[in-house]
Amino acid sequence: MKNSKMYRYLKCVITYMFLNIQLSLVQTLSRIPYQTLSKIPYQTLSKIPNQTPVYEICEREFLSGVNLIWKNLAKKVSRDVLDSPHHHSLMYVPNGFFVNMETQNDFGYWDTYWMIKGALICGMEQTVKGILENLLFMVKEHGYVLSRNRVYYKRRSEPPLLIQMMAIYQTYTNDTQFLIDNVQVLDQEMTFWLTQRSINVTSIGNMYSMTHYSYDTFNPRPESYADDVNISKQLKKKEDQDKYISRVKAAFESGWGFSSKHFHDRTPYDDLNKTMLKTNPLDFTYVELNSIMQSNANVLSKMYLFINDTIKSEFYKQIAHRFQIGINALLWNEEEKMWLDFDNLSGKSRNYFYASNLAPLWTGSYDEKLSKFYGDAAVDYLIRNQIINDDLVPRYICIPTSLYDSNLEWDYYNCWPQLQSMVIFGLQSTKSERAKKVAFNFANMWVYTNYVGYMQTRTLFQKYSAIKLGDDGNTTSSENRPKGYGVTVGLLFEIFHKWGHLLMTKNDEKKSKL
Structure with missing residues (x-):
């Protein structure tokens, strides 16, 4: 039969x-019908504070227009979602939040990091506190922050930046009681990553305890069900199909989605579906994730010390030290003088340029006494990979995700705001004057391409082209573009907060015409 x-x-x-x-x-x-969502009250969306460097130009068309985008990105889940959860895929959270684009109704986990930084700069402390309460609510309910607040994202997370967000909020507001009330919840999320995403990696006879992106179920992603099934069915065995689905979910947990970063084999294929079958992040130890984990442990140790829990403080101090040992031994490549992702199967560094290679500068995951050395090494690495010229001037409009044109979103020639932030503020944080100069040059170019795109479309983009000014490769007409993009908005304000007086001044006629 x-x-x-x-x-x-x-x-x-x-x-x-x-x-x-x-x-x-x-x-x-x-x-979800729009009536199930209500806007955050406008009075919580304040203008840029007077004391920041950007105040001088906040009334100009660009910055004032970008500031108004916050209104379009502010959402709040209706009470009906709480009362009738089975009628909705949206998950209830108690407070308002920011989405990346006005057409979205759910928020992304790691994207929220950049949005709350921008929101704090714009004076929205109460809104940010509410957003943090949403993330803490998720941890209390599930043990971790979901990738998005949708029921079909359960058992999926993203790079764990909640601890960093809490630290930033504490620095801005000095709301010590909020920290005291929730440090145990931060501990709970950290425990999830230390237990559910832990991996032992062996190199030269030594074993290191690190973390990786993972997933333990084999059902296709509901939000991309047809795509997952159609791609996986190219594999003959059901076991291989299931493994592919699991690998894809792990890739999206990284925040990168499809990228050559997750490939063992970089051989190009004309068939994009065949290319995506190569996705396998389970076999790699990534620089950015383990840098974030090292920093999380370090920050959590300081938080516990602040509330006089010396036992927990010492515990996380040792965890941070353990990660640092792994970063130094596995991820630092002495020949390249750079951190590189590690191939767990071959036991070798993956010597490819990815902007995330510089993540330890951003997280401070290195010996502070060697700050200048690492900053200078990063500059030399960028020169060797032709990202910048010898005179420290960028060769690209913005920092490309990689130098490999795979035709996937998280590769050349796309520039993502998350990665611009890591590189720019990572370089800036070092004691290398060359690195600081490169950071400013990158920041200046990023603002420039943001501005050109904004003046054409009246919005900011999810990503930008490294080779075409003010462009994201999207052919949608400007009048049909939704308002956004939350991460880009947040990063733009962070850059102006740091360098606004240098990027634009009333007396700088040339730059005022950016």
Whole structure:
């Protein structure tokens, strides 16, 4: 019977019907009626504080226009979602939040980091506190922060930046009681990553305890069900199909989605689906994740010391030290004088340029006494990879994600704001004057391409082209573009907060025409 034509025909029909039902269900659940969302009250969206360097130009068309984008990105989940959770794919959180684009109704985890930094600079302390309460609410409910506040993102997270967000909020507001009340919740999320995402990596006979992106179920992603099924079915064995699905979910937990960063084999294929089958982040130890974990442990140790819990403080101090040993031994490549992702199978560094290679500068995951050395080494690395010229001037409009053109979003020639932030503020934080100069040059160019794109479309983009000014490769007409992009808005204000008096001044006629 199983070999008959009728059986095969019926199997195809049933499979087709099932896929369409699944896809229809996901699409229906994703279209939450707008009335289930309400805006954050406008009075919480303040103007840029007078004391910041950007005040001088905040009334200009660019900055004042970008500041108004916050209104379009402010959302709040309706009480109906709490009362009738089975009617919605959206998950309830108690307070308002920012989305990346006005057409979205859910927020992303690691993207929130850059949005709250920008919101704090713009004076929205109470709004930021509410956003942090949302993330803490998720940890209390699930043990970790979900990738997004949708039911089908359960068991998926993103780079764990909640501890860093809490530290930033504490620095801005000195709200010590909020920290005291929630440090145990931060501990809970840290425990999730230390237990559920832990991996032992062996190199030259030594074993190091690190973390990696992972996933432990094999069902296709509901939000991309048809794509996952269609790509995975190129593999003949069900076991291989399941493994591919798991690898894809781990890739999206990294925040990078599809990228050559997750490939063992960089051989190009004309068939994009065949290219994506190479995705396998489970085999790699990534620089940015373990740098974030090292910094999280260090920050959590200081938080516990602040509340006089010396036992917990020492515990996380040792965890931070453990990660630092792994970063130094596995990820630092002495020949390249740079941190590189590590291939757990081959036991070797992955000697490819990715902007995330510089993440330890951003997290401070190195010996402070060697700050100048690491800053200078990073500059030399950028010169060798032709990201900048010998005179420290950028060769690209912005920092490309990689130098490999895979035709995937998280590769050349795309520039993502998250990675611009890591590189720019990582270089700036060192004691190398050359690195600080490069940081400013990158920041200046990023603002320039943001400005050109904004003047054409009246919005900011999710990503920008490294080779075409003010462009993101999107062919959508300017009048149809949704307002956004939250991460880019947040980073822009952070850059102006640091260098606004240098990027633009009333007396600088040339720069005022950016």
